[in-house]
Amino acid sequence: MSKGEMVIEGEKYNSKDRVRADHTDKLYAHIPEGETLLSIRDLNVTYRTDEKSTVAVDNLSFDIKKGELVSIVGPSGCGKSTVLRCISGLLQPTSGTIMIGDNKCTTAGSDRGMVFQEFALFPWRTVRKNIEFGLEIAGVPKEERRERSEKYLKAMGLFEFADSRIHELSGGMKQRVGIARAMIMHPAVILMDEPFGALDAQTRNILQESLVKVLKNSSRTIVFVTHSVDEALYLSDRIIVLSKRPATIHKIIEVPGDRPRDRVAPEYAAMRKEILSYLQSQNTMN
């Protein structure tokens, strides 16, 4: 076996495949659930203009364990999406490292799937072809693609829309496609950037429940950026609360209880109050 190659369950991955292939989660099968999978160390993002430099993210370090869903909340404009974009590789941090297992992440790749607030679906493709996009990229044969997309179409309640075009779907349906498109790849980590931020409150709740249901059947590691404390409490194992810009970690909160959770349970009400009052204190308008 040459350098940069790993053999996982009889399949061969070289370092290029690590950011191109599907099922990159298999690369980290040796890491048990609950152990650190993704680690962010000393992340700095500084924007430089001619007159001044603005520090958006200041020396941020945290770990994400395998199989957990961690939300990042913070006051508006604190740079939580910036952190997520750094993890995805779509944005180069000024300094700092992002590691999945022993692999350093430098560019964007299929090991870090992403769900976008604006859906970012391809309007010239059908729902099915949107979901199959990553598998096409990875060179998965057509029959297998079809088989696997069928499963996700069903799981996300999209089956009857399989051959619809994106513009024919409601916002909620669009994001179901977005989630299926990321999940079908079985990336090591899924990044969700305010995925339900563009949806109305009711649709939002329904999608949160769908996500919980899907995660019941398939354990995933998710970093979830949201501005909704309720959403974070409903979905996350842990919540990372960021300060106002430049973003530093104020607190990491463990959220008890199995999903699906009771949205109005009193234990969450206290946590909700605590986080909200902190966020309010950090509001730059004050």
Place this chain on the structure above:
Amino acid sequence: MLSIEYDENNPKHRMVRKAIVIVISLVTFVILWWVVTALMNDRNFPTPDKVFEALWNLILYGDPIGGHSVWDYIAVSLKTFITGFILALVVALPLGLLLGYVGPLREFTSPWIEIVRPIAPIAWAPIFVLSFGSQLGPALVVFIGIFFPLLTNIIFGVQRIDQNWLDASKTLGASQGQLFYKIVLPATVPYILNGIKVGLGVGWMCIVAAEIYNKFGGIGQYLVDMVNGGLMSNAFAAIIIIAVLGLATTGVAEYASKIVSRRMGMDA
């Protein structure tokens, strides 16, 4: 008495309405033409009846000087036009995608485009015919006319690509080549079709200029001959033929672009 309410939501009603509007518009046009030319009473601006008579004779008996069939003229023009169009497509498509995609290259070459683009195609006609002969020369004049609107539309289309599409593709593992074939190319198709539509229109504007130096052939050469011979009704008949050819080709392009845009859920 039979009466039908017009229903905006009924596609058949909308089509009939559209057809009626077009017919009334064309009839009004001919009436206005007639009134204006009758008032001018200038033999250089014949009335429609003379022109349609000339057109009719041209179709039935061929041209009044050499007796060549009108279809021969049209065939030569179509050959010139199609050659120019295919050349423009073959050059503008890869070049437009490349310049749209590679910012520095676009910046570097945009002064060239801005220098060459405003030059009227008719200015190129003598140069191209002298250098490339009477076959390729006229086609190149048409090429110039179609090339620039096509190129600028394609460049614009590539620049309009949603950054989110590229980002999403990267997080799904797409390489640079795959970004190009799976995102840039399909996302630009509506703009390519729009460029073709605009380019075809400009192309027909160039046909007279392109064929001005032809010995025999082309509806443009026929028009110039008729003007030189003072047969203005015949010259205007040629204009009508060019207009019909232009309408037919841009109509097909417009229909194709509408269908594709709708199927792709995109508007250019």
